[in-house]
Each structure stands twice: as C-alpha cells, then as structure tokens.
Amino acid sequence: MAELIDGKRISREIKDELKEQVAALKEEGKEIGMAVIQVGNDPASSVYVGNKKKACAYIGIRSESYELPEETSQEELLALIGKLNADPKIHGILVQLPVPAHIDEEAVIKAIDPAKDVDGFHPQSVGALSIGQKGFVSCTPAGIIQLLKRSGIEIEGKECVVIGRSNIVGKPMALLLLRENGTVTVAHSRTKNLKEVCRRADILVVAVGKPKMVDASYVKEGAVVIDVGIHRNADNKLCGDVDFESVEPVASAITPVPGGVGPMTIAMLMYNCVQAALM
Numbered sequence: 271m272a273e274l275i276d277g278k279r280i281s282r283e284i285k286d287e288l289k290e291q292v293a294a295l296k297e298e299g300k301e302i303g304m305a306v307i308q309v310g311n312d313p314a315s316s317v318y319v320g321n322k323k324k325a326c327a328y329i330g331i332r333s334e335s336y337e338l339p340e341e342t343s344q345e346e347l348l349a350l351i352g353k354l355n356a357d358p359k360i361h362g363i364l365v366q367l368p369v370p371a372h373i374d375e376e377a378v379i380k381a382i383d384p385a386k387d388v389d390g391f392h393p394q395s396v397g398a399l400s401i402g403q404k405g406f407v408s409c410t411p412a413g414i415i416q417l418l419k420r421s422g423i424e425i426e427g428k429e430c431v432v433i434g435r436s437n438i439v440g441k442p443m444a445l446l447l448l449r450e451n452g453t454v455t456v457a458h459s460r461t462k463n464l465k466e467v468c469r470r471a472d473i474l475v476v477a478v479g480k481p482k483m484v485d486a487s488y489v490k491e492g493a494v495v496i497d498v499g500i501h502r503n504a505d506n507k508l509c510g511d512v513d514f515e516s517v518e519p520v521a522s523a524i525t526p527v528p529g530g531v532g533p534m535t536i537a538m539l540m541y542n543c544v545q546a547a548l549m
C-alpha cells in the first residue's frame with residue numbers, strides 16, 4: 271500500500287508558517303498587500319479568486335480585489351496593472367487566467383512588474399528559473415517540490431519523468447526537478463513508447479489533463495506518483511489524471527485527488543507574495 275502524500279496537511283503547515291512570518295512583519299510595521307484581478311465572471315475563476323482571497327485573510331495579507339466587467343478593454347486592464355505596479359502598498363499582482371478572448375494574455379503577463387509576479391508566469395521569472403537565478407516560480411510545480419521535500423522523498427539522483435510540457439506545470443516542473451538534481455525526462459503527446467518511458471521513473475509527475483489516463487501499467491513498482499490533474503467525472507466527483515485505484519497498490523507514495531497537489535497551489539501563491547514583500 272502506498273503512503274498518501276497529504277497536500278491538505280502540508281499546505282496548512284506552510285500557511286501557518288507564513289501566518290507567523292506575516293504577524294512578525296506587521297509588528298515591524300510592514301503590511302503585505304496583494305491585488306487580485308478578475309475580468310468577467312467565469313464561475314470557476316470566481317471560485318479560485320474567492321479561495322485566494324480567503325487564504326490572504328487567513329495569513330494576514332491585505333487583499334485588494336478588482337472585479338472588472340467582461341467588456342473591459344486591454345488598455346484599461348494594462349492601465350490598472352501599471353497603477354498597481356507603481357503602488358508601494360501592493361507587493362503581489364495576480365490576474366486570474368484565462369482572460370476574455372479579446373485580451374492578449376501574453377501582453378497582460380508581460381505588463382506585470384517581475385518583482386510583483388507572484389504567479390511566476392512573466393518571461394523574466396521563467397528565464398530566471400531556467401538559468402538558476404532568483405525569481406518567482408509557478409505555484410503548482412513549486413508546491414509539488416514542497417510535497418516531495420516535506421514527505422521526506424529524496425529527488426537528487428532519481429529518475430524523474432514529467433508527463434506534460436505546459437508553460438505553467440510541465441516545463442517549470444522539469445526545471446525544478448533538475449534544480450534539485452533529479453535526472454529529468456519530459457514526456458508529452460508526441461512521446462513514443464510513453465508507458466516504457468514512465469516505467470523508468472522513480473518519481474512520476476502526471477500533468478496530461480486526461481482523466482485517469484495513467485494506470486498501473488505506466489508505473490514501476492515502488493515509484494512515487496504525483497497527480498496534477500483535476501477533473502469532475504459524470505457523478506460530479508473529483509478525479510485526477512491518474513487512475514488512483516489501479517496505481518495505489520504499485521506505488522510507494524501517491525497524491526490523492528482531491529487533497530494532494532490542489533491545496534499546494536494557493537499555499538505557494540501566498541509564499542510568493544510574502545517573498546515579494548521581503549525583496
């Protein structure tokens with residue numbers, strides 16, 4: 271039976287550490303501020319934004335919320351970002367993605383001051399990660415590194431396979447595992463002999479966006495399996511990219527869905543915001 275990697279517990283641990291750190295900063299007279307911008311009212315985005323504001327309140331970060339109408343122009347959004355870039359009371363700026371189709375997402379990401387880029391999506395942040403310099407790291411992969419470290423799972427020298435090469439999960443995940451001295455393979459939709467490649471992994475990170483695609487036939491006995499996927503099945507229950515029932519008996523440790531990677535993303539966003547204030 272695999273050990274369950276408990277993302278709920280580990281994310282709470284991180285948030286409690288941050289809460290203490292924020293309280294100490296407050297005593298020195300420093301208050302941390304984060305701006306959360308949502309354009310339009312996509313229901314899933316509203317849930318994410320609500321959870322981010324709740325996490326800010328828990329930790330003691332002051333959040334400023336900008337709920338802009340769907341028809342907001344790109345110029346108006348960029349003007350708001352410019353204003354927040356110049357505001358010394360704001361340390362982190364988050365634009366909830368996706369933005370409506372008439373707004374260029376890349377232009378929005380680039381407009382955020384890299385010093386306030388708490389999502390870690392700015393090309394400067396991504397470049398810094400790839401050459402081992404300091405900068406903000408995309409929250410989901412950063413959270414996965416914390417899950418591994420805080421569960422006592424060693425990365426150095428291990429065969430790590432990441433399935434998926436998206437800019438927000440797969441690629442930064444591969445770079446972070448490399449930074450931790452893992453031997454990293456990135457697999458994707460054009461990879462040949464995917465199962466064979468995956469069965470080499472001591473640590474398998476699955477971010478394919480396909481419900482329950484990875485079953486036991488992809489997993490080496492004793493491997494650590496991290497499931498990034500989030501989907502709702504026909505009965506409205508959450509599931510991941512990994513077929514948990516099939517993989518759990520083979521793996522040595524595995525993240526559940528829900529309660530694995532999911533809660534870590536917001537914890538690391540809070541971590542990035544506190545780091546932004548310390549810079």
Ligand code: NAD
Pocket residue numbers: 410433434435436437438439440457458459460461464477478479480498499500501511531532535
């Ligand atoms: P994406 O769709 O941008 O990328 C998926 C990647 O998987 C692509 O690079 C593609 O090459 C690869 N892929 C697709 N089909 C494949 C196949 N059959 N074989 C091998 N590779 C294949 O997705 P993403 O944004 O990286 O997200 C991945 C999953 O993680 C989604 O389920 C998403 O909902 C979830 N997610 C969760 C969190 C979280 O906080 N837990 C955060 C971000 C994304």
